[in-house]
Amino acid sequence: MPRKKETITLSIPPGTKEQLEAIARQLNITWGKEPSISGLIVAIAQQSVEVGKPFTLDSNQVNALQQAIKALNDAGHIGEAQTVLALLLERGNLEAPLRQLLMKQLSQPIQEWRNTIEELTKAKQPFYLLYSNSQGQELDYKVRHAEVRFFEKRFYLMIWCEETADVENDIPELPELWHNRCLSFERIKSVVPTSGDWRGELDYVKVQLHFRGWLAKAYQPKEDDIEDDMINNVRQVVRRVANPFWLIREVSRYWEDCVIVSPESLRDRLKQKLLTLCDLYNIETKRL
Known part of the structure; x- marks a missing residue:
């Protein structure tokens, strides 16, 4: 038995019928091949379509959502970041360069790589990893150990790989530590399992640090600290370090309140950075 339909009479200004038909056509609401105003009214009543001025984001909202996406990615909430990214692309009314950049981010399978790497790590399965560094160079590594580490509000992939040529000139x-790398998940291009032995851990050097002044008591122990003693108001810590970059970043924040005591190679590395900084600011130094 056909459903009973109600009939209404509308009084509309001239040209409105054509406008309604155009909206129905745009939303693919038709009766046969023709746009259906009745179907459009039903869809509006059922709230199954959106009409009127489209919901868009202004520049401040776009910037805020970009920061939210970065924060979610850094915290490891990849799925949530992708959801916000899709909303931004749909509603952001973006300029072409930014839209294209965000579309590339949306297509990057960050969570897929992370899941794959975690599965291979649990199985102690070596793998090849293709990586694009910050300079646009594509590098491939044979990985025989991997672990996720948290540095400065975001997660990174730390690996032990067989290759050394790409860092020998950077940290001669x-x-x-030539076999260690610290990688960003978003720069991973491919992961492929391979044969070989799995290593138990990364490579490390033992570093002695002295924390002075207010930092002697304020210092928060790190996971890789293996000795921690207070001697003559100086907190003396020995730490296993897998990546010199993050150690120097940490020390640089505290200036004279944190000193690298050994090994000499890391002291010299920090000295060279300080000398370069003095040159940039025209500070005369006594060089040995």
Whole structure:
């Protein structure tokens, strides 16, 4: 038995019928091949379509959502970041360069790589990893150990790989760490399992640090600290360090309140950075 339909009479200004038909056509609401105003009214009543001025985001809202996406990615909430990114692309009314950049981010399978790497790590399965660094160079590594580490509000992938040529010139004084790399998940291009032995851990050097002044008591122990003693108001810590970059970043925040005591190779590395900084600011130094 056909459903009973109600009939209404509308009084509309001239040209409104054509406008309604155009909206129905745009929303693909038709009766046969023709746009259906009746179907459009029903869809509006059922709130199954959106009409009127489209909901868009202004520049401040776009900037805020970009920061939210970065924060979610850094915290490891990849799925949530992708959801916000899709909303931004749909409603942001973006300029072409920014839209294209965000579309590339949306297509990057960050969570897929992370899941794959975590599965391979649990199985102690070596793998090849293709990586694009910050300079646009594509590098491939044979990974025989991997672990996720948290540095400065975001997660990174730390690996032990067989290759050393790409870092030998960067840290010539630290051959003990040539096999370690710290990678960003969003720069991973491919992960492929391979054969070989799995290593138990990354490579490390033992570093002695002295924390002075207010920092002697304020210092918060780190996971890789293996000794921690207070001697003559100086907190003396020995730490296993897998990446010199993050150690120097930490020390640089505290200036004279944190000193690298050993090894000499890391002291010299920090000295060279300080000398370069003095040159940039035209500060005369006594060089040995």
